[in-house]
Amino acid sequence: MSSDSAIDSASVITPTAKTKHPLLWVPTGYFTMALTYNILTAAAVIMFSNLGMSNAEAAGYASALGLAYTIKPLFAAFLEMYKTKKFFVLASQIIQGIGFIGVALALNLPSFFLPMIVLFWVISFIGSVQDITSDGVYVTSMDSKQQAQYCGVQSLSWNLGKLAITGGLIILTGFLHENVFGHDPLVNGTDWTQSWQIAFALLGAVMLAMAAWHWKFMPDGSRSENTPTSVKEASATLLDAFITFFQKKGIWMMIGFALLFRLSYGFLLAPSMLFMKDSMENGGLSLTNQEFGLIYSVFGLIAMIIGSLIGGFYVAKKGLKKALFPLCCAINIPNVTFLLLSVIQPESYALIATGVIVEQFFFGIGSVGFMIYLMQQLAPGKYTTAHYAFGTALMGLCMMLTGMVSGVLQEAMGYTGYFIFVMVATIPSFLICWLAPFHQKHD
Template identity: 40%
Template sequence: MLKEKVKQINPAFWVPTAYFAMGLPFVVLAQSTAIMYKNMGVSDTQIAFWTSLIMLPWTFKPLWSPLFEMFKSKKFFVVTFQFVTAITFALVAFSLPLNHFFAYSIALMGIVAFSGASTDIATDGVYLNVLSSKKQAEYIGWQGASYNIGKLAAYGGFVTLAGILEKQLGVVHAWMAVMFGIGAVMALVGLYHIRMLPSGGAVTKEVTSLKEGFSTLWDVLVTFFQKKYIFWYIAFIILYRFAEGFAIKIAPLFFKAAVSEGGLGLTTTQIGVIYGTFGTIAFVLGSVLGGYYIARKGLKKVLMVLVASFNIPFVVYALLAMYQPENLYVIGLGVVMEYFGYGFGFVGLMLFMMQQVAPGKYKMAHYAFASGIMNLGFMIPSMMSGFFSDMLGYKVFFIWVLVATIPAFLAAYFVPFGHPDNKEQAELEEGSTN
């Protein structure tokens, strides 16, 4: 009876916390660690390469996602991996004072990446199995917003805190405190989800032997590539975030770099406030409004608008690199504009994967395949971004980012829809009840 009662809890009580807990580890590894290592004397090239490489689990998570269709409940995996993430962040904190801190901390963050990617798989499984197609569209904005509130916590909260503590405790001990704090937040969210998270439904196909396990794994893989238009979808998903992959890793380093080096010369605290706080608030607002916009108009009708909203605002970084303004309000306004458009457009990709790629027998595993492909499209340019930035300089680099947006527009223009979008599905469901 308790299980059924928890299932009926309003999504507003678990969607925000579940996706916040997905977003926080990802943003910490993808971006916050760049500031930490920069302050600890690591080169931009090493930072960009290694903090991109450890993101591989988010790309390869489809390889183990079918296991979550075979055993336990989705909730079990969500909560378990949230506690693994919490403990590992604490271990990262202990590694920072050591002589070979970079190697130890990067290795531990690889474990965080694996547990974080596993949390993503199971959380998406709960979302896809508990909510109807209509509810998925209604909550997609809140899902994206909550995921990126992790950015607000990571940048606006923890990076700002690190900047304050660096002056009092020194760089190493400041970031130790921050890593302990992140671990504590993850542990608290895990405790909350023990009570509040729905189970996500029973296993799709229970297995009792190794042979059955491999059979199910093969079935998941084959049915994914048998989907109509799947190769169009793969190309679209990879190209949607292609330009972002170049920009997202270098932007905070550009903000931190000295003016004489082509950067903006901001302090850690200023980056936390401008880039992390106001930028993330703008992202959250854009995500929520984007979700309502899609729910009202239908994804197919507004896809090009969403792609433009996501990619065109990268011009802000090119302008900042060209003029290197000193006025914090000008810089902040540029970041707010870029992040609002980023958030508004980002939810379109997430809903596209839910409505066009995930439908079928293995919703959770196939959505994991799609999101893994999405992260591959993000990771490859992200790994190369440090090399390009060092070779071109910030000004030319961000002009290149604008050129890299072109494939996303082409992919969005040509991509077919094999399933009804949220508006068409709602009309079909309404018609069936009349």
């Protein structure tokens, strides 16, 4: 969700003369961005598990789909040279809409796995284009005052999109599977294809409707002052951005921070969801899709948003340097809730929900420290936007790599053993937090 629509858009910003009212396109634009990202990186874990994949396969494939979002800073500048930002937003949403409908049709095939994964990979790269150019419209269609004014709307809309997928869509599949098609909600296998077909057909229709809406109401977006005019120029600028990035004082420690601050969360993310869904016999909690969606995407999301607000106020009051280590504690120590749940295996829905709420609340508090550190320490310089994007890409790389191996490790260790491993994986986060350099001075 970073504004990396150009190699550096800090010097942008020339709003178009007749900009549509932001409330007509900012909420829908960021809502639509969240639909694609969360269906690929979060709901896909549950879908793959529903369809009968092992934990290793479900976590590995879903995590790998985040690759396009990790490497998008490498091709962001090239999109600046052609057409308008709105053109790419509309084209990406139309292609995604067709792609999701294609996934629904592919699930009807006897051997649906390969075409489904291929379509997901295509959608992931097209989705990253949507992210880049939607951010670009936001940055270049409004002045700095408007950008700040609608930042809260932007964030809220993205979280509503996340809620629609990880809550609404997952709950819908569980309801259809159990109450419409009459299947056992706790048994995985190909019987789940019918419910997910409907979900993807609906998602495709929503994406096409969003394209139609944005065709009418989204502004074109203007170009950055330093937009490259050729592939050679764009490549040279990208290379210079890389060179200056590695010339920063203390850069290797800052890279270590970007990679390691959320290391334990990267290991925790997919297995914690699979743990909620897995059977009691396998060490899980046997939640249905409906129960899972309600806990994670309603209670958990609300807790995370509240935690993020508190974390922001805390940093504003204490300053990042003093606040960083407590924020590191907040993002890591509450992971122990999953260890306790795996030992107890409670049948109480309220107790399970409480565990998730606690973990998500403190994750919201702690994650603020990561983003502000990148903004204040890693990003400043000649290519502020590009270097911030590199930092978030490193975080994405950590999440992708840890996610890809997490399922294999969990199957080898069992849930309790694996959650002990997750707690051990918090150690590098504390070390890098303690060593993180502060070369930029901020009030």
